[in-house]
Amino acid sequence: MKNIIFALFISTLVLSACTEETSTNIIENEDIEALISSTIENAEKHDVSKFEEYELESVIDGDTIRIKYNGSSEKVRFLLVDTPETNHETLGEQPYGPEAKEFTKQLLAGQDTVYLEFDVSYRDKYKRLLAYIYTKEGISVQEQLLKNGLARVAYIYDPNTKHVDWFKSIQKTAQQSAIGIWSVEDYVTNRGYDKEAYYAITEKNKDDKKTENDKSITNNSSCVIKGNINSKGNKIYHMPGQRDYDNTIAEEMFCTEKEAEDGGFLPAKQ
Template sequence: MKKVFFALFFSTLLLSACTEETDTNIMESEDIQGIAATAKETAEKHDISKFEEYDLQEIIDGDTIRIKYNGSSEKVRFLLIDTPETNHETLGEQPYGPEAKEFVKKLLEGQDTVYLEFDVSYRDKYKRLLAYIYTKDGISIQEQLLKNGLARVAYIYEPNTKHVDWFKSIQETAQKSAVGIWSVEDYVTNRGYDKDAYNAAVKENKEESSTRNDENSCVIKGNINSKGNKVYHMPGQKDYKNTVAEEMFCTEKEAKEAGFIPAKQ
């Protein structure tokens, strides 16, 4: 059975950017700001002295940015990770896509440049640049996306596998903690993200919550007194708190049908 596991800071919807289908995102914009702020303070600062610095032009989504490269405006695809889509021509917006993009924005907030670490091959089949991305402070964007459950390790193609073991270890920890994309069973697949599985899991979780709420609404106490009389007590009545219930009822009708009579006060 699919379950939705809510981590400490995963509570409700994201931004108003959610589509009518994605009444399902469970991370708020305030959460993203807080997570990014914590990352800036606590993340490992890597040595970027040997990496190239480039002008940052645009954050396209959670795993793609645009930079000024050798005089031209070019897209850079983050190596070895994949974040949910924000505006894909066929997949549309996927849960946690806007969050991933917002997270990258917050990590790079106030910075007009980024540092790129290239692997062996510089470009993919779409002619996009491929790189590991770092802030001026040496924070690895890929590392933080994986750590906070906003990306999965993916697109592992030789010869660009320099950091694959490192990234997989970070992902394993996020999976065990059930954060972000890992908080919903079956949402992450080997092919990407299953929006239908996500929505189904959230729907089931809501139904279970509704059932629990209904059960909790059965507050009428049925008690058999010392004379053997079957009496039911309503919340707010004099002896309600001290009454030990042999049975609980949701409605007075149920209590009466079970042979109980109302308490006098």
């Protein structure tokens, strides 16, 4: 079900091919809602009874939330995953960044608390908390971001590698399905996301589609044989230059006489 939904999303990629710093809007909010509905229904539910529960304050980005931790408001960076940026000071907004944020936001909608599974180290060099995030129902947020092509496995630093093999296996399936961030070749790199590569490829796709459409129009313009069904039910085709050609209203157009005759039409006598 999810792959079908995403296949529809990917068909709209060319609409977002723009070199300006504007919102990509690749997936509409109602599409995210459908994806979330499918995710909640079908996602594996993990046992969170041994994890720590904290008050959820807000969703900052696709891979970052804010919680109430020991009486203080703190950022939590999702371990082992990286989603495209939405408002980075140097990178700006990246394709699929807003979609990843909206996905996380809607997946956690109505959740006043979240469950955190810590690894060995609790914080990164920026003093942010590091954790695996779960809903009350036991849905892994990282798992679903990866599964739906909205995040890559990244920032693998010892000793926090508990779920790296699990996450990589999920990512591999998303890559093979070419969904989300994996739908545009060379957009995902070992260093992050290459926005220029994304726009170059989507622009090329748009140009290729235009060329295809132009060819189709050219080919169709050569199909000038008019097929008409008269009042007696006779199927007649008219060639350009024949007496009644200009006055004939075509039920069908044909490119060759053989095509017309194969369709059951006979040549006009005049």
